[in-house]
Amino acid sequence: MMAGWLDIVGMGGPATVQDGGRPGQMHHGVPPGGALVPELLARANRAVGNPWGAAALECLGPLELRARGRALRISVDGRDARALADGESLRVPAPERASVCYVAVDGGLDVPEVLGGRGTLLVARLGGHEGRVLKPGDSLPLGETRGPPESVDTDAVWDDAAPIRLVLGPDTENFDALMAASLLGSTFTVSSASDRVGMRLQGPALAHGDEGASTSRPMARGAIQVTLSGEPIILGPDHPTTGGYPLIATVIRADWGRLGARRPGATVEFHAVSQDEARDAWREHLRRFRGGA
Template identity: 40%
Template sequence: MTAAGFLDIATPGLMTSVQDLGRFGAQALGMPVAGATDPIALRLVNLVVGNPENTAALEIGYLGPGFTVAADNVRVAFGGAAKLMLQPADGSDARALKPWRSVVLKRGDRLTIGAIEDASVAYLAVQGGFALPPFMGSYSTYMRSGLGGFEGRALKAGDRLPLALGAAPEGEERELADSIDYGSGPIRVVLGPQEDRFTAKGIETFLSAAYTVTKEADRMGLRLDGETVEHTRGADIASEGLVTGSIQIPGNGKPIILMADRQTTGGYTKIATVISADLPRVGRMKPGDALTFQAISVAEAEAIRRAQEQGIRRLIEGIRTALPDVWLDHNALYTVNLISGAVDAPSGHWR
C-alpha cells in the first residue's frame, strides 16, 4: 500500500505499537493472537474517528508519543485518559485536546500525548488507518518475533508511520457521549482445566487472597505477587494449548495471567481462566494494582459477556456530533488592539 502521508514520530512513548483486534486462525502454527489488550477502547475510538471497529490503531503503553503531521490533514481520536497537547503549525497557542473526540490535525501540527492516567494502555485511532501490509490477516504487532504492525516492533524516534489517507474526509467531528464501564470487584474466572492439580487449600487461597500486579507485567502476561497456591503433585504438565486469560501457577505458587502476546502452548498447571468480559479490565492493569478472583460457571460467564456487549452497543449508538472546540489564541489576542477609544464618564467625551 502506498503512503498518502505520514506521522513523523518525534518521541515514541514507552511502548507504542500498531494493534487491531488480533490475528485469529493461526495458533495451530504457533502464532499468538496478539491484538489490543483493551479491545473495548480500540473498538470505540475507531468508531469515534469514523473507522470500522477492527481498524489498526496505536496502542500506547503508560506514556504517549509525540508526532508531527506530514500530510494535508488527518483526523484522529484518542481513547483513554491523558494530557493531549496540540502545537499548531501556524504558531498559535498550544492547546489541550479532549479525549474520546475526533479532531482534524493539519500539516505541521504536533500532537504530544502524556502519561496514561487511569490504566496501562490507551489508543490513538487515525481515520483511514495506516498504509501497512497485513501479516497473516492482521495488522497487529507481535514484537517478540518481530512480525506485523510497523516493522514488527514498537515505535521509536524518527519513524515515519505511513497513512492510508492524505486528507481527512469532510464531516462533523464526533465524540463518545458516555464513559466506559469496565466493571469492578473481583476478577471473575472459570476454574480449570487443571483444577484437580491443586489442593482444596490451594484453591481456597487462590479465591480468597489479594494479589498485586508486579513489575513483570507486559503484553505477554501479568505476574502476580501474594499468597502461594498449593499444588497436589507439582506444577509441570505436558505442554498443551493456552488461551488469553489462562492463569498458570508455576512451581513458586504465584499466579501468571496470560495476555494478548502469550505463547500458544505451555507446560504449567492452569488453575482457572479469566472470563472474556473481564479481560479488558485485566489488560488495563498496571504494576501495583490489586486484584482478587471469584469463581463462576461457564453459563454465568456467557451471560455476563452478552450483557457487556449490549452495553457496548449502547455506547456505540450514543456516539454523537461533537460541540465545536472553543479556545483563546493569546498570541492573536495580545497583538490586536481591541480598544479603539475610551469615554470620560464625568464629561461624556470620547477620547
C-alpha cells in the same frame, strides 16, 4: 485523495501498532495478539469512524505525533477527538488511569497485514511497523477515511474495585481445595514484571502437586497458569501457544480489558462464575463495545 502519514516525532515510553488481533493462527504457533485493553481500542477507533479493531497506537508513555500529507482526525481512548491539519503536531500525554492508551486516526494505520492482522507481535518480530517498538523518525501510512465518528461507553473499564470474573478449571484437581479458595478469597498485586505475554501476580502462593511433567497443550488468553513456585501468571494477548503448567482457572473474555488496564502495583481480586454467565457477559460486551460486530 492522498492517504497521508502519521509521523512519530518524539516518545517518552514504548508504543507499538496494535489492532483487533489475528485469530486462527495458533496452529502456526502464532498467538492471537490484539489490544491489551480492547475496550479502549474500540472507543478510540469508533470516535474517528473506524471499525472497532482497526490498527492504532498502543502507548505506555507520552509521545508527539505529526500529520503529514493530509488533514486527519485523531482520538486518544475515544476522548478529545480533534482535527489535525497537514503539518500540525499533537502531544499525547502518558496514560492516566490505565496501563496503556490508544491513539486512533481516521482510516486506521495502513501498515502491512501479516497473517490476517496488522498488530505488532514483538516476540516474533512480525506485524506493525517492522515488527518492533516504534521510535522517533518512524512514519506510519494512513488508510482512507471510512465513516462518521460515533461514541461508545467504556465506563466499566474503570471499575477498579470490581473483582475480575473467572471460570475455575480445568486443572483444579491438581490443587488442594484450599488453593482455589485462596485464589478467590485473596487480594493479589500486579507485578512490575508483567507484559503483553502475561500478567504476573504477587500474593499467596498457590501450591499444587504438578512437578512440571504435564504434557504441553494449547493455551488461551486469560488462562491462569501456576508455576512450580505457586506464582499465578495470567496469559495475555501475546501468550505462548502451548504450555505445561497447571491451569487453576481462566479469566472470562469480557474481563480481559478490565484486567489488562491495571498498572503494576494495582490490586486484583477474583470472582468465580459459570460458563453460561461467562457467555452472557460476552454477548453484552459485544453489544456495548463493538456495536454488535
